[in-house]
Amino acid sequence: MTTTAQDAVAGHEQEEEVTLFVARRVEPGYEEAFELWAKEILAAAAAHEGNLGTGLLRPAGPDDPWHLLLHFRDGDAFRSWQASPARAACFEAADGHHHEVHRHEILGMEGWFATTRAGASKGRPPVRWKMAVASTIAIAPLTVTAGLLLTPHLAGLPVAVRPLVTAPLISGLMTYAALPVVTRLLRRWLFER
Structure with a gap:
C-alpha cells in the first residue's frame, strides 16, 4: 500500500485523507528532549490548515522507536505541511539525537487502523x-x-x-x-x- 499511497498523495487523487506515520529512534538519555520536540512539531502540525489531528505514541520497549502520527484532510494539505516554514523551523531546532527509521503515508481509512497502538507496533495497516x-x-x-x-x-x-x-x-x-x-x-x- 505504501507505493500506491505515495503515488496518490503525489498525484491528482487528493480527495482522500492522508495519514503520515513516522517512526523515530531516540538516543538513550535524550527521550525527554525528544518528547518536547515532538510536542512542538505536532502542535505546529495541528495548527496547520487541513490538519485533522496528531498523535505521539511512546515506545513499547527500550529499543523501540517513538511514533508520530499526523492526519490531513487531503493530499494538498499534506504537501502544504511538508513544505511549510513551521515544519522546517521545527527540524532546524532538532538537537540531532533522534532520526527517522520509518515513514509511511497512508490514504483513507487505512490511516485510522495504522494509528492504533497495534497498527503502530506493526508499522502498517491491516489488509x-x-x-x-x-x-x-x-x-x-x-x-x-x-x-x-x-x-x-x-x-x-x-x-x-x-x-x-x-x-x-x-x-x-x-x-x-x-x-x-x-x-x-x-x-x-x-x-x-
Missing part, C-alpha cells in the same frame, strides 16, 4: 478486507440502534434531513467508541499477515 470486516462489526450495531432509537423521533423531518442528524452521531460513535473496541478485540487477527 483492506479485514478493515472492511472490522468496520462492519463496529458500525452494524450502531446503525441498528440508531434506527430503533432515533428514527421514531425523526419521523417529522424530511427524509433527506434525517441522515444529516444520524450520520454525524454514528460517525462519532464509530470513531471514538465502537472501532477502538473492535480493533482492540480483533488486533491479532487484523494485523496478522
Whole structure:
C-alpha cells in the first residue's frame, strides 16, 4: 500500500485523507528532549490548515522507536505541511539525537487502523478486507440502534434531513467508541499477515 499511497498523495487523487506515520529512534538519555520536540512539531502540525489531528505514541520497549502520527484532510494539505516554514523551523531546532527509521503515508481509512497502538507496533495497516470486516462489526450495531432509537423521533423531518442528524452521531460513535473496541478485540487477527 505504501507505493500506491505515495503515488496518490503525489498525484491528482487528493480527495482522500492522508495519514503520515513516522517512526523515530531516540538516543538513550535524550527521550525527554525528544518528547518536547515532538510536542512542538505536532502542535505546529495541528495548527496547520487541513490538519485533522496528531498523535505521539511512546515506545513499547527500550529499543523501540517513538511514533508520530499526523492526519490531513487531503493530499494538498499534506504537501502544504511538508513544505511549510513551521515544519522546517521545527527540524532546524532538532538537537540531532533522534532520526527517522520509518515513514509511511497512508490514504483513507487505512490511516485510522495504522494509528492504533497495534497498527503502530506493526508499522502498517491491516489488509483492506479485514478493515472492511472490522468496520462492519463496529458500525452494524450502531446503525441498528440508531434506527430503533432515533428514527421514531425523526419521523417529522424530511427524509433527506434525517441522515444529516444520524450520520454525524454514528460517525462519532464509530470513531471514538465502537472501532477502538473492535480493533482492540480483533488486533491479532487484523494485523496478522
